[in-house]
Amino acid sequence: MIxxxxxxxxxxxxxxxxYVGRRMLMVDRLDEGGNETGAYLVAAAAVDAGxxxxxxxxxxxxxARQxxxxxxxxxxxxxxxVVDDVAID
Amino acid sequence: MIxxxxxxxxxxxxxxxxYVGRRMLMVDRLDEGGNETGAYLVAAAAVDAGxxxxxxxxxxxxxARQxxxxxxxxxxxxxxxVVDDVAID
Amino acid sequence: MIxxxxxxxxxxxxxxxxYVGRRMLMVDRLDEGGNETGAYLVAAAAVDAGxxxxxxxxxxxxxARQxxxxxxxxxxxxxxxVVDDVAID
Amino acid sequence: MIxxxxxxxxxxxxxxxxYVGRRMLMVDRLDEGGNETGAYLVAAAAVDAGxxxxxxxxxxxxxARQxxxxxxxxxxxxxxxVVDDVAID
Amino acid sequence: MIxxxxxxxxxxxxxxxxYVGRRMLMVDRLDEGGNETGAYLVAAAAVDAGxxxxxxxxxxxxxARQxxxxxxxxxxxxxxxVVDDVAID
Structure with a gap:
C-alpha cells in the first residue's frame, strides 16, 4: 500500500x-518524508476523504472490488x- | 487507475x-499537470474514445475481463x- | 518479494x-547492499516485526489475504x- | 498491454x-516512437512471432494462462x- | 518474466x-546484455538453482502458488x- x-x-x-455517481480522486504519491512526488494515481474512496x-x-x-x-x-x-501521522513507534 | x-x-x-474486430488504442500517460509523459500503454476501450x-x-x-x-x-x-476536467473539488 | x-x-x-486494531508499518525498500533506498511501502505484518x-x-x-x-x-x-542475513550460500 | x-x-x-518445448522470446519494449528502450521481458507466444x-x-x-x-x-x-503499424486514426 | x-x-x-525449510534466493535482474543491474528481488525456486x-x-x-x-x-x-544462453534465433 502507499x-x-x-x-x-x-x-x-x-x-x-x-463510475456513475462515484467520486474519482487524484492522489499524489508521497515520499517517506511526506512530500508530494508528482507521481499520481486516480482512486475511488472507501472512506470519506477530501x-x-x-x-x-x-x-x-x-x-478494491471486495x-x-x-x-x-x-x-x-x-x-x-485517512492518515493522521507516521510515528517512529 | 491512471x-x-x-x-x-x-x-x-x-x-x-x-482482438479480431477490436480497436487497440495507444494511450500516452499524462502527468499531474495534464502533460503527456511519453510513457504509453496499449488499451482496449469500454467507452467510445478517440x-x-x-x-x-x-x-x-x-x-478488463469483467x-x-x-x-x-x-x-x-x-x-x-473520457475525462473532461480535473477539479480542485 | 523484496x-x-x-x-x-x-x-x-x-x-x-x-484496519481497525492492525499495525500498518512503513517499510523502506533496501538495495542489494542492504542500504535504504527511500522508496517505501506500507505493509501489515504476518510475523512480529518492529x-x-x-x-x-x-x-x-x-x-496477503490468505x-x-x-x-x-x-x-x-x-x-x-524478519531477515537476519543475506549469505553468499 | 505494451x-x-x-x-x-x-x-x-x-x-x-x-516450459519444455515452448519458445521463450526476449522482447525489448518499444517507446512511443517505435524505438527499442533496452527494457525487456521474456514472453511466450500465443501467435507465431519471430x-x-x-x-x-x-x-x-x-x-496468459487462459x-x-x-x-x-x-x-x-x-x-x-504481431503489429504492422501504429496509425493516427 | 525476467x-x-x-x-x-x-x-x-x-x-x-x-517459508520454514525453503531457500529464498536473492536474484539480481539482468539487462538485455546479460549484465547485473543492481535491482533485485527475492524468489523461491521451483527448479534447482544456485x-x-x-x-x-x-x-x-x-x-507461484500453482x-x-x-x-x-x-x-x-x-x-x-536455469538459462544457458539467449540466442538470436
Whole structure:
C-alpha cells in the first residue's frame, strides 16, 4: 500500500456505468518524508476523504472490488484510510 | 487507475482471436499537470474514445475481463471513461 | 518479494474496518547492499516485526489475504519474515 | 498491454515442465516512437512471432494462462499479436 | 518474466510457516546484455538453482502458488528455469 495526498477530483461525462455517481480522486504519491512526488494515481474512496488529506491507498483490483461489494467493478485503486501521522513507534 | 491521452491506433494483422474486430488504442500517460509523459500503454476501450481525448484507464486484467464479458480474454488495460476536467473539488 | 527496513508506524483514525486494531508499518525498500533506498511501502505484518528490523515483504493481494484469513481484506503488502542475513550460500 | 520487438530466444536446459518445448522470446519494449528502450521481458507466444517483429504483449498471469489453456501454468507475459503499424486514426 | 542472476541466500529465523525449510534466493535482474543491474528481488525456486546461475523468474503470485501446490502460500516470485544462453534465433 502507499501514502498519498488528495489533490483533486476527476470529472468525466462519458464513463463506464460503475463510475456513475462515484467520486474519482487524484492522489499524489508521497515520499517517506511526506512530500508530494508528482507521481499520481486516480482512486475511488472507501472512506470519506477530501482534497488536502493524506490517505492510505491499496492499488490492487481484488481488494478494491471486495470493498465496494461489486465483483465486476473495473476498479484497481482504493482509498482505505485517512492518515493522521507516521510515528517512529 | 491512471489518466492518459489517446494518440493512435495499433494495427495488427496477426493476432489472438479475442482482438479480431477490436480497436487497440495507444494511450500516452499524462502527468499531474495534464502533460503527456511519453510513457504509453496499449488499451482496449469500454467507452467510445478517440485520438486526442483524455481518458481514465484501469490497468488490471480482472477488471478488463469483467467489462468485456469474456473471462478468458487476454486483456489487461481498458479505457473506462473520457475525462473532461480535473477539479480542485 | 523484496527486502525492507521498518521505519515507522502509520497512524490513521478514519479507516476501513479491516484496519481497525492492525499495525500498518512503513517499510523502506533496501538495495542489494542492504542500504535504504527511500522508496517505501506500507505493509501489515504476518510475523512480529518492529522499527529498525529488516523484513521480507510479499507485495501481492492474494498472498496477503490468505495469510490474514480474510478473503475480503483490502490488503496488498505483507511482512512474512524478519531477515537476519543475506549469505553468499 | 505494451509493444515490443522480439530480439532473441531464451535457451534453458533446466526448466519447469510447463516450459519444455515452448519458445521463450526476449522482447525489448518499444517507446512511443517505435524505438527499442533496452527494457525487456521474456514472453511466450500465443501467435507465431519471430526475431525482428514488433509484437503486442499482455503482461498478466491470468490472461496468459487462459490463452495457453493451462490454469496451472507459471506464466505471466504473452505475445498476442504481431503489429504492422501504429496509425493516427 | 525476467532474467536474473542468483547472488545469495536470505536467512530469516522469524518467518511465516510457509517459508520454514525453503531457500529464498536473492536474484539480481539482468539487462538485455546479460549484465547485473543492481535491482533485485527475492524468489523461491521451483527448479534447482544456485548462486552464480542465470535464471528465469516469474513474478506473479498465482503462478507461484500453482507450482508449489499450495493455494494459500504467501509467495510471488519463483525461479522456473536455469538459462544457458539467449540466442538470436
Amino acid at each position: 501514502l498519498g495526498k488528495v489533490t483533486g477530483v476527476v470529472v468525466a461525462t462519458i464513463k463506464h456505468p460503475f 482534497v488536502g488529506q493524506t490517505v492510505l491507498v491499496v492499488d490492487e483490483g481484488n481488494s 470493498v465496494v461489494g461489486d465483483s465486476s467493478a473495473p476498479l484497481r485503486s482504493l482509498i482505505v484510510g | 489518466l492518459g491521452k489517446v494518440t493512435g491506433v495499433v494495427v495488427a494483422t496477426i493476432k489472438h482471436p479475442f 485520438v486526442g481525448q483524455t481518458v481514465l484507464v484501469v490497468d488490471e486484467g480482472n477488471s 467489462v468485456v464479458g469474456d473471462s478468458s480474454a487476454p486483456l489487461r488495460s481498458l479505457i473506462v471513461g | 527486502l525492507g527496513k521498518v521505519t515507522g508506524v502509520v497512524v490513521a483514525t478514519i479507516k476501513h474496518p479491516f 522499527v529498525g528490523q529488516t523484513v521480507l515483504v510479499v507485495d501481492e493481494g492474494n498472498s 495469510v490474514v484469513g480474510d478473503s475480503s481484506a483490502p490488503l496488498r503488502s505483507l511482512i512474512v519474515g | 509493444l515490443g520487438k522480439v530480439t532473441g530466444v531464451v535457451v534453458a536446459t533446466i526448466k519447469h515442465p510447463f 526475431v525482428g517483429q514488433t509484437v503486442l504483449v499482455v503482461d498478466e498471469g491470468n490472461s 490463452v495457453v489453456g493451462d490454469s496451472s501454468a507459471p506464466l505471466r507475459s504473452l505475445i498476442v499479436g | 532474467l536474473g542472476k542468483v547472488t545469495g541466500v536470505v536467512v530469516a529465523t522469524i518467518k511465516h510457516p510457509f 548462486v552464480g546461475q542465470t535464471v528465469l523468474v516469474v513474478d506473479e503470485g498465482n503462478s 507450482v508449489v501446490g499450495d493455494s494459500s502460500a504467501p509467495l510471488r516470485s519463483l525461479i522456473v528455469g
